[in-house]
Amino acid sequence: MTTSQAETVYWRRLTAAPAPYPSAHQQAGHELDLLCSLILAAPAAAPAIEQLADHGHDQPEGALVLGALLHLAGHRDGSRFWWEFAAGGGSHTAASCLSLHHHSLGEPRDGDFWRSQAEQLARRPRPARRSPAVPRPLVPHAVRADLLARCQEGLDVRLPPRILAAIGQLPVDDDEDHGEVPRSHPDLVHWLAGA
Numbered sequence: 001m002t003t004s005q006a007e008t009v010y011w012r013r014l015t016a017a018p019a020p021y022p023s024a025h026q027q028a029g030h031e032l033d034l035l036c037s038l039i040l041a042a043p044a045a046a047p048a049i050e051q052l053a054d055h056g057h058d059q060p061e062g063a064l065v066l067g068a069l070l071h072l073a074g075h076r077d078g079s080r081f082w083w084e085f086a087a088g089g090g091s092h093t094a095a096s097c098l099s100l101h102h103h104s105l106g107e108p109r110d111g112d113f114w115r116s117q118a119e120q121l122a123r124r125p126r127p128a129r130r131s132p133a134v135p136r137p138l139v140p141h142a143v144r145a146d147l148l149a150r151c152q153e154g155l156d157v158r159l160p161p162r163i164l165a166a167i168g169q170l171p172v173d174d175d176e177d178h179g180e181v182p183r184s185h186p187d188l189v190h191w192l193a194g195a
Contacts, residue, residue: 021154028103028111033157035097036068037147045138046189053184060089065138066184067097072147072159073167076101081178087114092121139163139192166191 021027039045045065052062067082080101086094095118103111137144143160150157159167169191170182185191 024108025104025106028100030151030154032071032097032100032104034148034151035093035100036071037144037151037157039065039068039093040072040138041144041148043137046136049138049184050186050189053186053188060086060091060094062184063089064091064094064097066182067094069138069167070182071097071101072157073164075167075180075182077178078181081175081181087117087121090121090124090126092118092124095121136189136193138189163192166194 021030042065044061048059048061049065049069050062052059052066063082063086067079067086070076070082071079080098083091083094083097083101087098095114099111099114099118101111102108102114139159143163146160147157166188167182170185170188172180172182175181
């Protein structure tokens with residue numbers, strides 16, 4: 001095989017859609033992992049989560065990012081809490097996460113409700129948002145690349161132990177409906193960058 005043929009095979013494999021999963025809930029789980037990986041890879045992720053830690057209220061973008069981070073760390077109830085907070089603040093992406101979350105659990109009625117909410121929120125005009133002055137990644141490049149590669153290969157998405165340890169430092173609140181819910185901390189971005 002020549003170098004150009006190998007490159008062609010490589011790019012076809014990289015850009016090919018993964019084969020569908022055998023069940024709708026497995027497919028939804030995979031799509032949620034991919035969406036969360038993309039949320040964490042966005043340049044605005046770190047500033048958004050810092051705003052959530054600094055200001056808390058009226059920060060749906062930060063809540064969306066924290067929900068994605070918690071989902072990939074295995075804190076499913078905590079991620080749902082933050083996505084509900086973000087969807088309540090107008091985030092159609094958070095409502096999409098909730099739709100995929102419920103579909104992945106085999107809860108089509110709740111999943112369909114959140115899909116409808118996502119569509120309604122997406123049609124609303126959005127206020128102009130400032131771009132972060134110095135966009136920086138929330139997690140190291142190697143972690144972002146690994147998350148996306150695992151999604152592409154159809155593998156389980158896992159955060160490395162050092163990232164999980166940083167998330168383990170987050171303060172936790174007890175919520176009547178969601179159980180233990182990790183919340184953001186002003187040093188979270190620093191902890192993740194050092195992980």
